[in-house]
Amino acid sequence: MQEIAPVAPDAQDVVVAAYRYQSGQPAQALDIHHLPVHDPLKDGFIWIGLKDPSEAILREVGGQLGLPDNAVEELIAPHRRPKLLEFSNCLIVVAVTLGLKDLRPLFGTTQILIAHGLLLTVRRGSNSSYLELRARLESTPALLERGSDFVASELLDLIVDQYQTCLEQTEKAVEAIEQQFLIRGFKENDVRRIYRLRRDLLRVYNAVTPLAELSRRLSRIELAYVDAESRAYFGEVADRIARTSEFINSLRQALAFAFEGGLMIGQMQQTDTTRKLAAWAAILAVPTAVAGIYGMNFKFMPELEWTLGYPLALGLMGSVCGFLYWKFKKAKWL
Numbered sequence: 001m002q003e004i005a006p007v008a009p010d011a012q013d014v015v016v017a018a019y020r021y022q023s024g025q026p027a028q029a030l031d032i033h034h035l036p037v038h039d040p041l042k043d044g045f046i047w048i049g050l051k052d053p054s055e056a057i058l059r060e061v062g063g064q065l066g067l068p069d070n071a072v073e074e075l076i077a078p079h080r081r082p083k084l085l086e087f088s089n090c091l092i093v094v095a096v097t098l099g100l101k102d103l104r105p106l107f108g109t110t111q112i113l114i115a116h117g118l119l120l121t122v123r124r125g126s127n128s129s130y131l132e133l134r135a136r137l138e139s140t141p142a143l144l145e146r147g148s149d150f151v152a153s154e155l156l157d158l159i160v161d162q163y164q165t166c167l168e169q170t171e172k173a174v175e176a177i178e179q180q181f182l183i184r185g186f187k188e189n190d191v192r193r194i195y196r197l198r199r200d201l202l203r204v205y206n207a208v209t210p211l212a213e214l215s216r217r218l219s220r221i222e223l224a225y226v227d228a229e230s231r232a233y234f235g236e237v238a239d240r241i242a243r244t245s246e247f248i249n250s251l252r253q254a255l256a257f258a259f260e261g262g263l264m265i266g267q268m269q270q271t272d273t274t275r276k277l278a279a280w281a282a283i284l285a286v287p288t289a290v291a292g293i294y295g296m297n298f299k300f301m302p303e304l305e306w307t308l309g310y311p312l313a314l315g316l317m318g319s320v321c322g323f324l325y326w327k328f329k330k331a332k333w334l
Contacts, residue, residue, distance in 0.1 A: 014050050014051050014052055014053045014054070014057060015032055015048070015049070015050060016049035016050065016051050016123075016129070016130070016131070017047070017048070017049045017131070017134060018030040018031070018032050018035075018046075018047075018048045018049070019046070019047055020036070020044060020045075020046050020047075021044045021045055021046075021047065021138075021144045022043055022044030023043050023044060023141070023145050025044075027138060030046065030048070032048065032057070032060070032061055032064075033060070035048075035061070035064040035065065044117065044144075044145075045117040045118055045119055045147060045148040045151075046065075046117065046118050046119070047119045047120075047121075047134075047148070047151065048061065048119070048120050048121070049120075049121045049123070049130065049134075050120070050121065050122045050123070051122075051123045051124075052123070052124055052125075053122060055076050058072060058075050058076050058122070059072060059076075061120070062075065065118060065120070066089070067087075067089075067090060067113070067115075068087045068088055068089065068090070070087060071085075071087045071090055071092060071113065074092055074111075075092070075111055075113065075120075075122055078109075078124070079094045079109050079111070080096075080107075080109075080207075081094075081096065081206075081207065081210055082094055082095055082096055082207075082210040082211040082214050083214070084214045084217060084218070086223070089115055089116075090113055090114060090115035090118070090225065091113070091114050091115075091223060091225055092111055092112065092113050092114075093111070093112040093114070093152065093156070093214060093218070094109060094110075094111050094112075095109065095110045095111075095112065095155075095156060095159050095211055096108070096109055096207040096208065096211070097109060097110055097123070097125075097128060097159055097162060098162055098163050098166050098204060098207070098208070099128065099162070099166065100166045100169055100170070103169070103170065103173050103197070103200075104200060105166070105200050105203060105204050106125070107125065107203075107207060108123065108124055108125030109123075109124050109125065110122070110123050110124075110155070110159065111124075112152050112155055112156070114148055114149055114152050114225045114226070115148070115225055116148075116224075116225060117147075117148065118148055119148035119151055119152060121155065128162050130155065130158060133154060133155065133158050137151065137154065146227075146229065146230065147227060147230065148225075149225060149226045149227055149230040150227075150229075150230045150233060152230075153218075153230055153233035153234050153236075153237055154233075156211070156215060156234070156237045157233075157236070157237050157240070159211075160237060160240045160241055160244060163204075163208055163241075163244050164244065166204075167204075167244065167247055167248065167251070170197070170201070170251060171251060173197065174197070174251050174254050174255060174258075177190070177193070177194060177197075177255070177258055178254065178258055181258050181261060186258075186265070191259065194255050194258060194259045195259070197255055198252055198255045198256065198259070201248055201251055201252045201255070202252065204248055205245060205248045205249070205252070208241060208244060208245060208248065209241070209245045211241050212238050212241035212242045212245060213238075215234045215235070215237045215238035215241060216234075216235065216238040218231065218234040219231045219232065219233075219234040219235035219237075219238060220235075275333040276333065276334060278333070279324075279328040279333040279334050280334075282324055282328075283321050283324045283325055283328070284321075286317055286320045286321050286324065287317040287321065290313055290316065290317050291317075294313065
């Protein structure tokens with residue numbers, strides 16, 4: 001293990017919490033600069049939560065906890081998709097977190113390192129806090145006694161709750177779009193909005209769905225750091241994520257139907273306009289043709305000498321135009 005450089009005093013700003021939990025004893029606050037020697041054989045576990053930590057802090061904490069160098073490197077490295085990484089004495093679960101701002105997704109990550117008697121969480125780019133979960137678990141010591149792997153499953157479950165909260169807000173927006181479509185149809189800006197929302201949902205789907213497979217793996221494969229009892233909880237998390245993925249797909253399909261409906265209405269409006277233009281062109285073609293014929297000014301045109309030639313020409317044009325208008329109106333072209 002490489003030598004760790006000292007950390008600046010303000011490093012505590014990134015420490016959300018650092019406690020040792022032992023059965024029958026109150027939670028013991030820890031200083032990340034002077035962590036106790038990690039003994040996985042003792043009852044209880046250490047839970048350290050960090051938010052946007054620097055590389056120096058992660059190396060210091062990793063060195064004090066005896067984490068492998070490659071595990072520390074993975075904690076330092078940015079991740080954009082869920083991952084499950086196994087090491088010699090620990091495993092890391094990378095989960096993508098989700099937030100909303102003006103109905104646009106904000107992604108972050110939470111890295112959960114699980115080992116015997118140790119839980120280390122590293123949050124990046126996420127505004128959601130896990131303090132409520134920590135308080136709930138501390139109020140029920142029996143839950144904490146289940147170990148760090150159980151708490152890790154609870155963290156993933158909380159992240160899924162955040163998914164649901166964001167998607168419920170998105171669902172309301174989708175319902176508003178559908179209602180707007182039924183009342184007044186879509187304009188160009190509405191179509192752009194639907195496309196952007198569908199694209200955002202696809203990004204959310206790609207970020208969320210892989211976590212279901214990772215949780216399923218934690219529930220089915222025997223791992224040294226996940227007890228048999230805790231595997232069932234990871235299975236429940238996997239089921240919830242699978243349902244969340246289906247929910248995202250249903251929202252995307254609803255937007256697809258609205259998008260296609262808007263396009264169909266636009267095409268129908270264009271077709272209706274084309275029909276009207278064609279009908280009026282046909283009607284106006286009659287007087288244009290008659291006037292064109294009699295406007296050629298040939299010398300021998302007997303109709304020009306008729307007394308009733310002019311009113312007959314007007315009557316013919318009016319009758320034919322009226323008949324065409326009636327036929328087009330009956331066919332609902334006008």
